[in-house]
Amino acid sequence: MTELWMRDLAPDLLLVNGSVTTMDPTQPSAEAIAIKDGRILALGSNAAIAALAGPATVTRDVAGRRVIPGINDTHNHLLSMGNVLNEVQLYATRSIDDIKRLVAERVQTTPPGAWILGRGWDESLLSDRRFPNRHDLDEVAPNNPVVLERVWNMLLANSAALLAADIGRNTPDPPADQLYAGRIERDANGEPTGVFRDRAKRLVQSAIPPRTIADHEAAIRTACAAFNRAGITSVAEPGLFPEQLRAYHNVHAAGDLSVRVSLCQAGWGFGSPDDDALVEQRIANVAVFTGFGDEWLRMDAVKFLPDGGIGDRTALMFEPYANEPDNRGQFVIGERDLFERILWCHDRGWSVDCHACGDRMIELVNRAYAAAQQANPNPRVRHRVHHAYLPTPTSLALMREHRIPALATIPFITNLGESFVTSLGEERASRIMPLRTYLEAGVPLALGSDAPVTTYDPFVGIYSAVTRKTVYGRVLGAEERISRLEALRAYTADAAWVTFEDHLKGTLTPGKLADIAVLDRDFFTVDDEEIKELKSVLTIVGGAVVHDETSARDNA
Structure with missing residues (x-):
């Protein structure tokens, strides 16, 4: 023996x-x-x-x-980013000619009639000082339907795409009484320009061939490899539908997942109005709640999208946008529904991750979180606010008291900052994502990218946190800069705390994941x-x- x-x-x-x-x-x-x-x-x-x-x-x-x-990115659409990495990437375009050149290059390798997709244009960075339109795209892609997403909340489609979607001058806008309805931009003759806003985007998107679960799996693998090259080892992936959750499970089961993923189900405001009607049943049918899973893949939260963005002037604000005295943004989810649905998720053991950009919406979200915890205290959920652009004193107090983390999508300062200035003016734009204010107020802070709205590169995010510089070198809120060590902590140790995983990762400590x-x-x-x-x-x-x-x- x-x-x-x-x-x-x-x-x-x-x-x-x-x-x-x-x-x-x-x-x-x-x-x-x-x-x-x-x-x-x-x-x-x-x-x-x-x-x-x-x-x-x-x-x-x-x-x-x-x-x-x-690196742990607390707000990263990994699967969508994997798709974009195989599409036309427009983040660095600074003119309409740049956009046309990149589309023309893709046309050379795309069969006639096949769809060409892309993302990343921002009109505030274009030297033309105008929106691109379908005629611009028609010049270089007359025989392919082309759909190019803006960085956020608009898209541009060429004439072939409009034809495929059966959209013309007589196509109505979405019903005006629908929250976040959006519209079809039209020229002086009433013809669509090719730009679609808010939920009007669905008129075009519904014509694009749907992605299969195999497509989703391929996108996950593509993004994992790219993220690993950037030093990213974990993300929180917000706004997933059942077929996307299945794709993640399949990639994990195959042993191909090389980024740890906290999965956030798509909740209200994230999909179409028809989908919103199904959210409650879909979440209830999952029959598990925050924390279920393993060290690679775990159920994390329900993603809400209750307002819009600053660059497109749809975030819900207390004060109006620059040069638009009647525009204070929009509700995507009404106030009463917001409170009721957050409480519904809370009572079922789900953390809630709310997109909130405007100061008014951030305050409403924090009030709803506080009300849910007061009605039914539950230490096993951790509600949070992502983007968290413009906190009011009331928001700061609630976030400190209830330990509600601000998940600042910090690369936006560098890559979208000029659009913030256009929408709000430089003084108000300088207060967006006030990292130093959050830390000094005792609010938990973590950082993320919101890729593919902008880059997933965490070092662009840290640069943005440390310098507060836009792509044009403008400094927005120098007093809100944080140190390199503070920024790194917000991408590592503090990011792990957000998802109840600080016992597993975020620091290099004996016993934690390597x-x-x-x-x-x-x-x-x-x-x-x-x-x-x-x-x-x-x-x-x-x-x-x-x-x-x-x-x-x-x-x-």
Whole structure:
């Protein structure tokens, strides 16, 4: 009989010669990390960690590079971003000619009659100082239906797409008594220009061939690979429908998920009015609630979309938009329904994640969250506000008292900031996403991207938090800047707290998941302008290497 039979207790992987930032105040820094069974076994000096190695241990020398916890994006449409990565990306366009050039390039590789989709244009950044229209697209794509989503809440369609959707001058706008109805933009002759707003977008979108579950699975795999290259190891994915949840399950079951995902079901305001009527039954039929799942895939929250955005002047505000004295934005979900539906989710054990941009809507959402907790205290739900642009003093007080986190989609300051100035004026726009105010008020703060509205790159987000600069170099609210360490914490440790996962991840601590990013340059010493150019050269999720370009860089 064998006197002792046991498994190998030596680490599977060592990372040595690093500048490790753990985000754990117990031991803020280290030189090396030992990993075993997908978790962090130990941190310490190079000598202490090297002494733990066994015959099968793999040792990786990270050559003095900065090592941080894997990035956790608290508001990221991973699946949609995977689709956009295979479409025409328009985020960097600065003229209508830029848009036309990119569409023309895609036409060259697309069969006649096939749909061309894209995303990312923003009229406030175009040198033409006008909206693009269908005639612009017709010049370069006469034989393909083309639909290009704006960064948010509008789309542009060419004539072939309008024909496919059976839309013409006699097509009515959505009913005016419908919340967030939107409209078809028309020229002086009453003809559609190709621009569709708010829920009028559905008139075009309904003609686009629907994506299959296999398409969703492919998009998830595409996005996971891209996110791993950016150092992202976790996201909260908001606004999912049943077939998308199934796709995530399938990718996870196949062993192909390399980003941990907190799943937020699509709630009210996120889909069409017809879909809104089915939300309650759909959520009730799931029969589980916040926290169900494992370390890779878990049910997290119900996503609400009760107002619009600032750039398109639909966020619900107390004061009117610039040069529009009668426009204070819109309800997507009425006030009474908002309170009742938040309480309904709360009573069933679901955290609620509300899109809220306008100051009036942010205050309503926080009042509804507070009312739900007062009516039925439940420490196992954590309601939050994403975007969280313009908190009032009342909102700040409620968020502090009830520990309601602000999930600031911070890359917006850089990439959408000019549209905020156009809609609100520079003084009001400078108060959007007041990170320093949130921290000083004692409000929990975490950061996210809202990709594909804008980039998923977390280092653009951190650059935005640290500099408050738009793409044109305008500083919006210098007093709201936060430090690099504070921004990193909001993308790691504090992000994990939002979804009740801070016992699992967010810091490099013995016993926690080994989710790690090794950066190409030192996060803390590069010039501010270089922050947005930082890259992960080695990304590890659960102890497994999911992205590695260290050899190529070391040999360059």
